[in-house]
Amino acid sequence: MRSCWLPAIVGGPFARRRAAALLRFVRDGRDRAGLRTIVLPRTAAGRGVPMAKTVRELTVGNAGSSLRLAVAVDPAAIAAHRSQRSALQSNLRMAEEWDLDIALDLAIPTSAAWEAEAAVLRLLPRLRIVRLPCRSDRVADDTTRVVERTVAMLVDQGYAGTFSLLPPPSHGMDMQSAARAADAVRQMHRDILLRYERIAQDVAYNPRLGRLPGGYEPR
Incomplete structure (x- = not known):
């Protein structure tokens, strides 16, 4: 188990009991299943048991x-921000100050206003996980295009972190629905592996392509 995505706050009935169960799950994942990364949202809204402090202690x-x-x-959320650059820079500064990694979550429907390539370049120093939605219908909407642009830029930049693949929502518990999600x-x-293979083939054909400019600072 490589990553575990948790809510910022556990609310509702029996919140403390459920939060304690989540923490036991995380500890077991850490101690028995090789859990590497815990992902939490930056902001928390609503009433309930906050998870950040306890998870940080773990x-x-x-x-x-x-x-x-x-x-x-x-x-x-950031795509609606007047300045995506400043919003991303704020996340990066916080991650550097507290020695945190960054996880890019594309599982939430994203508009075409998201500057995918610029975001990847800005976050790469701390970017360790990218969560991608898997679609069974292959509809070419804004989210699909943003995902494709993001993956293309990550591969071009030699991203060596983790891709977390989120199965499509299932409308039933039958074997056919599970098979479609797995497919x-x-x-x-x-698709991701093919992109990396194409880059490797291009570099093998022309080694100069593998020498990317160092010290690039996106602006």
């Missing part, structure tokens, strides 16, 4: 382990 108090805490960047995940996995 990571900093875990000597000898590579368990990390990542803050989730929500493109759907969508496998197809996304194949």
